[in-house]
Structures are given as structure tokens and as C-alpha cells.
Amino acid sequence: MLFNSLSFAVFLPIVFILYWFVFNKSLRLQNFLLLLSSYYFYSCWDWRFLFLLAFSTFLDYYSGLKIHNSQSQHWRKIWLVLSVGINLGFLSFFKYYNFFAHSFADMMMTGFHYKMNVSTLSILLPVGISFYTFHGLSYVFDIYNRKIEPSTNFVQYSLFVSFFPLLVAGPIERATHLLPQVEKPRHFDYSRAVDGLRQILWGLFKKVVIADNCAQIANIVFNNSDHHTASALILGALMFTFQIYGDFSGYSDIALGTARLFGFELLRNFAYPYFSRDIAEFWRRWHISLSSWFKDYLYFPLGGSRGGMLKTVRNTFIIFLVSGFWHGANWTFVVWGGLNALFIMPSVIFKTNRKNLETVAQGKLFPNLRELLQMVITFALTVFAWIFFRAESLSHAFRYIKGIFSQSIFASTNVPLGVLPVLVVVFLIMEWLGRENKYAIEKLKAGKVPAIARWGLYYTMAALVYVYANNEQVFIYFQF
Structure with missing residues (x-):
């Protein structure tokens, strides 16, 4: 269902009327209505991938509870790795399997003159998988880092992950920002x-x-x-x-x-x-939610700008290359990310990136x-x-x-x-x-x-x- 389609023009008023004029007395029913509407919205693309969305949502919800309740740091880390590993595993399988298979075959041919018969998969990319995966990852990261406590209401957490306006193309929300809005009553404001x-x-x-x-x-x-x-x-x-x-x-x-x-x-x-x-300002203004996500969950954990200029340059290139690869399974996206890293280097080296x-x-x-x-x-x-x-x-x-x-x-x-x-x-x-x-x-x-x-x-x-x-x-x- 596209935002610029007739079906969405019918869908939106129906949900709006039910939300404010039928279920307006109950926060629980409002959230449940939005969750059902979001799953219907997503099913209009391909209902089979609803199971993947639901599984990813449950995995992060349960992992968040286990991370929070575990007394041992060892088990907290195990649950974090489990959640992150499975989420990235799904993302890699659907989005990058064919890319890695072809790249490995090309490398073997170029470096060793060995021709491989590559088996690729004819699978559809689940729409929005990069976005809702990052919603869940930020949630478990924040719980692990003790920035937030886990939600104990599965419907509310599910709505945070799958709220239909942002489900398939962002912005990439944070639990610290959206979950409190899901949890408290909302009143109509003309x-x-x-x-x-x-x-x-x-x-x-x-x-x-x-x-x-x-x-x-x-x-x-x-x-x-x-x-x-x-x-x-x-x-x-x-x-x-x-x-x-x-x-x-x-x-x-x-x-x-x-x-x-x-x-x-x-x-x-x-x-x-x-x-x-300058390019630094451009990346503060373009796809802000993704840029800030990589900054908080990749750049800073790598050391950020601490540790000298060489590490700063290294970390900057890493986040731009990963950002490029996030966009798609093609070397063109990696080069695009690398170019932006090169373009931003003068600002990083001369420390004018916050100018x-x-x-x-x-x-x-x-x-x-x-x-x-x-x-x-x-x-x-x-x-x-x-x-x-x-x-x-x-x-x-x-x-x-x-x-x-x-x-x-x-x-x-x-x-x-x-x-x-x-x-x-x-x-x-x-x-x-x-x-x-x-x-x-x-x-x-x-x-x-x-x-x-x-x-x-x-x-x-x-x-x-x-x-x-x-x-x-x-x-x-x-x-x-």
C-alpha cells in the first residue's frame, strides 16, 4: 500500500475515525487498533513476511526482558548477541546472500582463476526489513547499556516496532522517543x-x-x-x-x-x-535518523573521535562504508559511502565538521x-x-x-x-x-x-x- 495510492486514501480515514471516535476512551484499544492496522498495511505488500516481522518483534521483546532480568553480565551479553545475531542473520540472508555469493565467486576467479558455480536464491526482499530491524536493535542495545527498561506490554512494544507510518521506510525510531508516546494516553488536538x-x-x-x-x-x-x-x-x-x-x-x-x-x-x-x-552539514540534514543511529550504535562504540586522528578517520570511513552497504547489496552503494567519507575528510581532519x-x-x-x-x-x-x-x-x-x-x-x-x-x-x-x-x-x-x-x-x-x-x-x- 503506497502513501500516494487510492487504497491509502481510503485506509487512513477509516483508521482515523475508528481511532478517535470509536476507541478514544481506551488507550489499550487504540494501541491494538493501530497494531492491527499496521499489520494489515504491511500485509498489503506480502502477507507471508508478516511472520518474519512478528518473529523479529517477539525476539527483541523477549531478549530485552532477559537482558534486563539477568543478574549475570555473561548472560546479559549472551542474550544481546543472540538477538543481534539472529536479526542481522535474517537481514543478511534476505538482503545480502546473493551479493556475497557472487562476490566470492568473482574473487576466486580473479585471484585464483577458479570458476565456481554459484547457487543464488530467488527470493523477495521483505519490504522495510532494514528499518524495523534497526528499531529492534536500538531497543536491545539501549536495554543492555541500561539507558531504558524493557517494555512489559507486548502490544505497546509491537506498535513501537511496526507503527505503519514508519514501518517500511522510516524514520528509524528509538524506544526512548516513541515508546513513551505509545504508553501514555493521547488526546485529539485539532x-x-x-x-x-x-x-x-x-x-x-x-x-x-x-x-x-x-x-x-x-x-x-x-x-x-x-x-x-x-x-x-x-x-x-x-x-x-x-x-x-x-x-x-x-x-x-x-x-x-x-x-x-x-x-x-x-x-x-x-x-x-x-x-x-559542507558535507558534514549535509549528513546532519540528510536521513537524520539513520546518521544518528550509526553515530550512537557504531561510531561511538568504536571510539568515536577519541584516540587520535587516525582512529577518527578509521571510524568515519567505517560508518560511511557500512551506511553505503546498508542501502543495498551492490558495490555501487559501498563506493557511494566511501566517496562521502572522502568528501567529509577535510572537515574531520581540520575539525570544522561542527562549524x-x-x-x-x-x-x-x-x-x-x-x-x-x-x-x-x-x-x-x-x-x-x-x-x-x-x-x-x-x-x-x-x-x-x-x-x-x-x-x-x-x-x-x-x-x-x-x-x-x-x-x-x-x-x-x-x-x-x-x-x-x-x-x-x-x-x-x-x-x-x-x-x-x-x-x-x-x-x-x-x-x-x-x-x-x-x-x-x-x-x-x-x-x-
Whole structure:
């Protein structure tokens, strides 16, 4: 069930009405309704994987109790390793088995000239497995580190893991943030619900109007890149850059807005990353929940920035390479992670990675020349790295990059764009003007913006979503 589908447009109001007008007197029934709704939402992808989700949920719930109740540190560690090992085992089996099999066969052929017959598996990747696995891992890690106590209510814990707005593509929640909201009564707040609907509309606009239209151009170029001019290749890379941002941040906006309809506040996942002045700032603003997850559960346990510059550099490369591999079973993702590690190295070595913490040009309409140049350079590096993310293979990526630096840089693109450039420019202007808010149109509220302008924008966005709704495409991050 896609957020931008008719089925979700029917599903959401039904759950909302039952939640607030039928089960509003009982927290237990509200949570149970959301849990059933979440499992139904997930079953619309493939009901068979519900058993995997349920097993993973029970494993972490039970392991958390055993870790907390064990008097011996030895047994606490055994239960932690058991939970982590089984979770990562499932993730590796479904997501990485074929990759490792092919990589090992290639290594044997290259290094020893021995040809192996590789047995691969024709299995589907369970949608959202990387996300709900990380929900459970953070829970058992926090219990093991005595940051939280385990939940004793299985329904509440299950809802934390599988809450349908965040189940298949995040944000990656923490038990310290979401579980307390699950455990306490929630009351309907009209202004919060309206704010949620506003953010849902903005998310749909980013996904349906911007991302899906950019995807058409990106697909045309990337799928036949050897026969396009350099200018077309640059255009394709730019379109994918806006596609992946509009797609993933649009999903996050819809998820956060939907959760707000039910009285929940989820972790923010994006903060205008393409207005960043260096790569360190970009990674504080892009996929925030994943970046912070790796920082807390991998970077800091490895020693973080303690122990000298060499260890800091090592740990930085580790988290970026692992982050790249988390995204998919392809060397292109690993190289993409490695490139970002290289790009961030100057900030790490010269200790300027905590320099740009505030919003660019805060309180001003325009950035100064230095900020503008920094944003352009950071954006260009990001676009370059996205080529590896989008390419089908490393050889495809290298051919694509080689084509960009050919003599056809000033040739015509011969790619039909229509009104897409206008839509992208308008979108960027709206993002820039709203960059100090949680999402771009957050401040379009009664009393702050004239009603005719506010509702005119709402209806225009809704009309554009309706016009382009027939170009329905799956969210990119569903494959991760």
C-alpha cells in the first residue's frame, strides 16, 4: 500500500475515525487498533513476511526482558548477541546472500582463476526489513547499556516496532522517543491534526509532482546513458538528485504528518540538506535518523573521535562504508559511502565538521557570496556521488562519468522536459523560503498568511498532485 495510492486514501480515514471516535476512551484499544492496522498495511505488500516481522518483534521483546532480568553480565551479553545475531542473520540472508555469493565467486576467479558455480536464491526482499530491524536493535542495545527498561506490554512494544507510518521506510525510531508516546494516553488536538494534514500535502507534492516527474527524466538518461550527450548525462544526474530527495523526504513528511494525526511525533528525517555548506552539514540534514543511529550504535562504540586522528578517520570511513552497504547489496552503494567519507575528510581532519550548525543565511532572504559558493560546491559533490547510487554497476557509473567529461558537454540534451524545470525551481524557492521551519509550508497558518493566498496554494498543490497522480511510482527507499 503506497502513501500516494487510492487504497491509502481510503485506509487512513477509516483508521482515523475508528481511532478517535470509536476507541478514544481506551488507550489499550487504540494501541491494538493501530497494531492491527499496521499489520494489515504491511500485509498489503506480502502477507507471508508478516511472520518474519512478528518473529523479529517477539525476539527483541523477549531478549530485552532477559537482558534486563539477568543478574549475570555473561548472560546479559549472551542474550544481546543472540538477538543481534539472529536479526542481522535474517537481514543478511534476505538482503545480502546473493551479493556475497557472487562476490566470492568473482574473487576466486580473479585471484585464483577458479570458476565456481554459484547457487543464488530467488527470493523477495521483505519490504522495510532494514528499518524495523534497526528499531529492534536500538531497543536491545539501549536495554543492555541500561539507558531504558524493557517494555512489559507486548502490544505497546509491537506498535513501537511496526507503527505503519514508519514501518517500511522510516524514520528509524528509538524506544526512548516513541515508546513513551505509545504508553501514555493521547488526546485529539485539532491544530496538530491540521498541521499533520499540511505536512502530508507537502510530502505528496514532493513525491508525486517533483520526484516522480524527475524520475522519468532520470530513467530515460540512466537506462540508456551510453547513447546520451554529456549535457544530457548532467541533466540525468541532476534529475535523480531531486528525485531521491523529493521521494524520500516526501515519504518522511507523509509519515510524520500521518503520525501527527494520531497524536504521535516522529523523529525528523530531513532538514533541507541541499542547502548545506559542507558535507558534514549535509549528513546532519540528510536521513537524520539513520546518521544518528550509526553515530550512537557504531561510531561511538568504536571510539568515536577519541584516540587520535587516525582512529577518527578509521571510524568515519567505517560508518560511511557500512551506511553505503546498508542501502543495498551492490558495490555501487559501498563506493557511494566511501566517496562521502572522502568528501567529509577535510572537515574531520581540520575539525570544522561542527562549524555550520545553524541554518544557512538565518534570518536573511539571500545567502552571502561565500555561503552560495559553499552550497554550490557541496551540491556538486553530492550530485557526483549520487551517480554511483543510481548506477546499475560500477562499470555503468564509470562509463556515465566518462561520458560527462566528453566533448558533447555543450550539445543539446534531446530530452523532453516540459514544465518540469519550472516545477523544480518553484519547489526550490518554497524550500528556501521555508528552510527555518520543520517543513517548507509549516508557517502557512491562519493569522500569519492571508487566507486567499494560503488556500490558493493548498488547492494548487492538491490539483498538481491530482494531475500527476497517474504517474505512480514506488518509493525508492522501499528497496532498502
